[in-house]
Amino acid sequence: MNVPFLDLSRAHQELRPEILAAFAATYDAGRFCLGDDVTRFEQEFAASSRAASAIGVGNGTAALHLVARALDIGPGDDVIVPAFTFIASAWTASFVGARPVFCDVDPETYTLTAESIESALTPQTKAIVVVHLFGLAADMDPILALAESRGIPVIEDCAQAHLASYKGRAVGTMGVAGTFSFYPTKNLGGVGEGGAVIGSDEALMERVKLLRVHGSNVRYQHDDVGYNYRMEGLQAGALSIKLKHLARWTERRREIAGRYRDGIQLKDTRLPQPAAWDDSVYHQFTLMHPNRDRLRHYLTEHGIGTDLIYPRALHQQPCFAEVGPAEGTLPVSEKLARECLSLPVFPELTDEEIDYVIGTINSFEG
Ligand SMILES: Cc1ncc(COP(=O)(O)O)c(C=O)c1O
Structure with missing residues (x-):
């Protein structure tokens, strides 16, 4: 018998008619970059993640980058990152010129612990990236207590943890912001690239939104140095369908x-x-x-x-x-x-x- 490590075609075959119909609707309406499909998916994803709001972006790496920029992390700052995770968790620091400070993980959960974070704190520590690795939430209470006592924001990298929770609280809603990836292999995967930031800090979320589209809220007025990190309408359409499952x-x-x-x-x-x-x-x-x-x-x-x-x-x-x-x-x-x-x-x-x-x-x- 052959058992593949991963076979996305099985789910995709089942959903083919529905997803192709959604593609056709988006195609015919020409809603390619942001637009109604993205807005609808953002609302649905916020509801399913039990978050105040969600912002759809191009991928999970962009989501982390946007949060780092929105928190004004930059050169001279340290960002605590688990040593055992996907590389993009560390790009949170690298992309903004900060230093990733790698911490060991717990042998039972493979995630950061308050003890390992504490041993790596420096006066320059500007943020902690907690990764809910392989789908398991990290032990957040001690981490949040430590972070709060030092006034350091916690970014939750939830790329692998859609619908995971910690003592009844949804991942991504405990720290200052949660980031998600919708890379096709993820638990909720698009048919291409996708990502999201969730959060309840309105000022932070507004900044993420501004930075997502060239630092601009008003056409051809750029209030900040931003990016092209828009989510695509075709992806949002497919993700809305998959989210139901x-x-x-x-x-x-x-x-x-x-x-x-x-x-x-x-x-x-x-x-x-x-x-x-x-x-x-x-x-x-x-x-x-x-x-x-x-x-x-x-x-x-x-x-x-x-x-x-x-x-x-x-x-x-x-x-x-x-x-x-x-x-x-x-x-x-x-x-x-x-x-x-x-x-x-x-x-x-x-x-x-x-x-x-x-x-x-x-x-x-x-
Ligand atoms: C833990 C973790 N963080 C961040 C990312 C980055 O997501 P993306 O590939 O959508 O940029 C991924 C996924 O690839 C991941 O597994």
Whole structure:
């Protein structure tokens, strides 16, 4: 049997008529850059994220960049970023000339903790980027208490955590702003690039909106140095359709994760567990195994697709060689990079495919 790591075509086939009809409507109306489809999606996404408002942008990286600019982060500032995440989390600092300060993550949740943040604070710390990695919310209460005591804003990078929550609160609504990606592989993915910023600080959101379109609210008057980070109408149309299915897809991801947890019994394997505050939305189901590369090879030989997310921590990336810290100083992130293996967890996986993945893993003899 062949089990792909991810097969977007299964959902896309099911939604094809509806999405193509939405495309046709947008095409015929010529609503390509921002416009009614984007406004409608922003309202729907704000409601589903339980946010005061949402601003649609070109991608998740742009969302982070806009928040960094709106917070006036710049040269001479430090921004705390987990060492184990996608590179774009660190661009929050780099794009505005600030320094990313990489912190180790918790071995259970793979997210930042208040302790690791505290050990990395400097007088220059201007913001903390908390990433709800793989769909699991970080332990926010201690982080928010620390950040508040120091007067430092928390940016929530929710690119992998649509519909995730922490003790009943939606991700992206606890910090100063939340950013999302709608890259096609995300839990809510477009048919191209997309992103959003959510928040309740009206002044900050107004600034994000201004910066999104060339720093301009009045045609050909530019009050700030801004960007072209508009969301496209065609993307918004597709995202509105997909958003209606997101809760069901999320439930299925949780069900698959539960089956993996109940079924996988491979020695020395660490499987992702629900946190005390809520279960993950399982953007990834990422296990740890000391013979990760051999296990991956074995699964490949048996037709099972897997991925290494992520094979290097951020302080190990060539582009951050000058930034540090040195190799060996962030042991959890480095161990994760060595041992992590992501299994297929997309909602359209069949029970038969899941059982095959479980059986094959359990037959691995190291
Ligand atoms: C944690 C994280 N942050 C930011 C991003 C950036 O999103 P995008 O690819 O839409 O720019 C991604 C996704 O790729 C991500 O996984």
